[in-house]
Amino acid sequence: MTTATLGSTLQAAGPMPRTELRPKILLVDDRWENLLATEKVLKPLQADIFKAASGNEALSLVLRHDFAIVLLDVQMPEMDGFETAMLMQEHESMAGVPIIFVTAISKEDKYASKAAEIGAVDYIFKPINPDILKSKVKVYLDLYVQRQQILHLNAILSQSNEELERFAYICSHDMQEPVRMMNAFAGLLAESSDESLGEGGKRYLNFILDNARRMQKMISDILTFSRVGREEIALEEVDCEAILAEILIEFEDLIESSGARVTYAPLPRLETSSTLIRVLFQNLIGNALKFQNGNQPPEITISAARQGPFWRFSVKDNGIGIDEGFRARIFTIFQRLHRKEDYPGTGIGLSTCRKFIQLCGGDIDFTSAPGQGTTFHFTLPNKEAGHHEAI
Known part of the structure; x- marks a missing residue:
């Protein structure tokens, strides 16, 4: 790989597009008017909002999308919010996704405790204060965006390191032969022309030999470093x-x-x-x-x-x-x-x-x-x- 190719690769990786950073919110409530009201409150936030009117519909959406946060009604027919949350968390994409339970009637401590055991980050009651809800959701959206940025930067860094190590491997591998020849011919010159060289010539020739040997050592060390991790380690x-x-x-x-x-x-x-x-x-x-x-x-x-x-x-x-x-x-x-x-x-x-x-x-x-x-x-x-x- 040439230097130009390496630079092109890094430039192509570039910053993460804003569209990829736009998070998704999942609202789950069996009453459509509640979904529309919550959507209206959260619409000013920079996020795509998905709505589900049942636990089964919510699970279907989880299979197709990665969500930054879920707002989940507790009281729903067929499958309540607790059961829905537990089934959601079995899906790999939901690992670590914050869930906020929303309820109008389940105000007893035991329900809040159950929500905490499931892993909910909050348990709030209707009627919801729009400003409080929006500020809470915004915190989790910001955390999600920051995490995605870090993951993206880590991926770029990993790719850059891999490209640099490959570049170092190729360069050092190709440099071995000319440096070896330079060292060998300088050694032959020292042996064959020792008597004809003056003190200055001998000193300069020693400089060539010393630097050739040092370069050989550096190339050997770079090759060793670049090989580590590129080849399977045999135990x-x-x-x-x-x-x-x-x-x-x-x-x-x-x-x-x-x-x-x-x-x-x-x-x-x-x-x-x-x-x-x-x-x-x-x-x-x-x-x-x-x-x-x-x-x-x-x-x-x-x-x-x-x-x-x-x-x-x-x-x-x-x-x-x-x-x-x-x-x-x-x-x-x-x-x-x-x-x-x-x-x-x-x-x-x-x-x-x-x-x-x-x-x-x-x-x-x-x-x-x-x-x-x-x-x-x-x-x-x-x-x-x-x-x-x-x-």
Whole structure:
């Protein structure tokens, strides 16, 4: 998808047409003169008014329309208002629709209590004060319109996010090959022309190589982020401790060179995504090794414990820590807290972790303070593979 296509999609979504926001009111009363009188009172409101002279007629209308509010007479032949309301609420479109009962004779407390049990928002008596009725109905109409606007905006936002992620996936996928070739040819040039290049040429060539590698890393991270949620997450029996051991082997050189000490308690076997566990450990341990406190070698502790229906994992370090003021930014894609010259990275890793883990039914957060290290906590549903105990 090109940028122009993406912009056209967002523009096409546009604001919600006013006609779609116009709510519908359902009036139910077995006396036609009451229906006409109520319709006259409510006509100034920006709403379409439907009338039904019986419970059965009202139920038929509910099957064909989505209503913002229902005004329902209590005393009706064949099917009274209470029975009509209960049958209405069995229909999916009536979930959460406010019902106001209107009555001329059922003024006993027991009827009002029954209306409340059914879920009515009000119980008013005839003769109705027109101004009070109109103001009450207007409140519920305004709430309905606001809710529809929010649902529409959420739909636009969801579509926009999907289009942006698809766009990021296509762009990053197509950029992989030229960046890989740029990196490869720059490397060949460095090997073959090392003696003929002056100091300035070597410095510029190193700039090319460093930026090519950084771009490769960013493209790889964007691809990982855009894939999360686009492909079905495969659940399998995962030995968390075995995956951790593999990750520690990957970081072996960095752990040795930094003098880091990594310890971990027994970790469980779970029914989850092995890719998720790998991504979490790679990012959290990698960050713990990267953001070191220069006064002491890194200390990293990994543990897990049951917490209700979840397993709660912790990755604790003694690094530079995170200021609470950055809490809103820490899991946002492309948001960096430090200059890339000080701490290299793309600003995508933690946002990928949160996106992935939430799709698997868990969440991730942290506790920290500047200079006092950071502990990242993440939860996963307590679905133990084969009902094994933690190793």
